[in-house]
Amino acid sequence: MTAEPRARWQALGALAVAELLALAPWFGASAVIGALREEWQLGSAGAAGLTITVQLGFILGTLASALGNLPDVWSPRRLMAGSAAAAALANAALALWAEGPGTALVLRGVTGLCLAGAYPPAMKLMATWFREGRGLAIGILIGGLTVGSASPYLIRGVAGLPWRETLLVASALGLLASVIVVLFVREGPHRLPPARFDVRMAAAVFRDRPSRLACFGYFGHMWELYAMWTWIGVFLGESMRASAAGSYLGLNASSATFLVIASGAIGCYLGGLASDAWGRTRSTMAAMGLSGLCAIAIGLTFGGPPWLTLAVAIVWGVSVIADSAQFSTAVTELAPPAYIGTALTTQTCVGFALTMASIWLIPPLVRLVGWPWAFAALAIGPALGVLAMGRLRSLPEAARMAGGRR
Numbered sequence: 001m002t003a004e005p006r007a008r009w010q011a012l013g014a015l016a017v018a019e020l021l022a023l024a025p026w027f028g029a030s031a032v033i034g035a036l037r038e039e040w041q042l043g044s045a046g047a048a049g050l051t052i053t054v055q056l057g058f059i060l061g062t063l064a065s066a067l068g069n070l071p072d073v074w075s076p077r078r079l080m081a082g083s084a085a086a087a088a089l090a091n092a093a094l095a096l097w098a099e100g101p102g103t104a105l106v107l108r109g110v111t112g113l114c115l116a117g118a119y120p121p122a123m124k125l126m127a128t129w130f131r132e133g134r135g136l137a138i139g140i141l142i143g144g145l146t147v148g149s150a151s152p153y154l155i156r157g158v159a160g161l162p163w164r165e166t167l168l169v170a171s172a173l174g175l176l177a178s179v180i181v182v183l184f185v186r187e188g189p190h191r192l193p194p195a196r197f198d199v200r201m202a203a204a205v206f207r208d209r210p211s212r213l214a215c216f217g218y219f220g221h222m223w224e225l226y227a228m229w230t231w232i233g234v235f236l237g238e239s240m241r242a243s244a245a246g247s248y249l250g251l252n253a254s255s256a257t258f259l260v261i262a263s264g265a266i267g268c269y270l271g272g273l274a275s276d277a278w279g280r281t282r283s284t285m286a287a288m289g290l291s292g293l294c295a296i297a298i299g300l301t302f303g304g305p306p307w308l309t310l311a312v313a314i315v316w317g318v319s320v321i322a323d324s325a326q327f328s329t330a331v332t333e334l335a336p337p338a339y340i341g342t343a344l345t346t347q348t349c350v351g352f353a354l355t356m357a358s359i360w361l362i363p364p365l366v367r368l369v370g371w372p373w374a375f376a377a378l379a380i381g382p383a384l385g386v387l388a389m390g391r392l393r394s395l396p397e398a399a400r401m402a403g404g405r406r
Helices: 001-021 033-040 044-067 078-098 099-113 120-127 132-159 161-183 207-244 253-262 264-278 280-301 304-322 324-334 335-367 373-394 396-400
Strands: none
Touching: 001 078, 001 120, 001 132, 001 161, 033 044, 033 099, 033 161, 044 099, 044 207, 044 335, 078 099, 078 120, 078 161, 078 335, 078 396, 099 335, 120 132, 120 324, 120 335, 132 161, 132 253, 132 324, 161 253, 207 280, 207 304, 207 324, 207 335, 253 264, 253 324, 264 280, 264 304, 264 324, 280 304, 280 324, 280 373, 324 335, 335 373
8 A cells, every 4th residue: 555545545634533532522412311300300392402402503614604605715724623622611510510401502503513523524524535436435424424423322321321411422532532632633634625714615515506406415315314223222221111022133222223323334335336436326325215215114113013013124224324424525525615515514504503403393293103103204305306317317417427337
């Protein structure tokens, strides 16, 4: 292996580990929601709010970042390091000082606001290292994000820590991410052109039809993803109680939830390989088709054999995230090079805005139709995403993706 390929994979490894650790605070409150419900007497709306406010903070952060072209005007490395540290501190403040949902909601929003600077800049940094194989590289990066998002469930399920200590461990991981970025992450040899501040570029990704369709595919994917990640732990806990089973093949509900979400790292890797080999549109359409079917099927296993519920949930966990990196990769190939960071941030901002609606939607659906059908509403997103990527595939500009493999 020559020096440059070795450096690329070293950079990929450092960025993926940093992203894994930086995202640990994201689902901290979701992982301990049972304890918070009991201690603070939270209802379904309050429980959903603890995740929705993270999404809202993230949206505001990405909106400000996109309007200010921050990932393109500022050093993405410094932006990522500072944001990861700030998110970790906000999450730690919740663990140390929050005595009720009011303070917790504010601090969860601040955590999301800070995480907006830890995610899109990492994708831009990765693009400076990879031209060929970019789909796999960003797929591995998103795999790190996936495992990091699931990590609070592992901390809770394996260590059995109280909720405050669980959040503090997640915050320590976030601070370690900042250190790794400072010490080991650098921009690659394929640096993108410098950009000047231009507020109009925040919406430029929607004026170009190919980029717009790639974004629409991403929006369908996001409608499903974060609602699944937010509520799958509650679903697994309720299904286990309904079946009168003591575990999922020896795993408690928190550990099973970690396994389901973290299995998405395998999907990210396989999705990256498939995307570079078969094309962005074909691979994303396949992943969305499978995840949409799982959204419908998972409810039918509710209260049934735990091994079957866990098996369907793992397939869903793998497929629901397998396409995520490829929408971002498509934007890096279709958007103006000088404003790739802004385009990625705009795409991410709107996508996360949709997650607020789908996360909020699940509890009322559970009350209305029960767990057997509540998740089925998430299949709407992948269905629309498949249509968008099918239209993108038919455009001549699609040949710019994946070396002409569309």
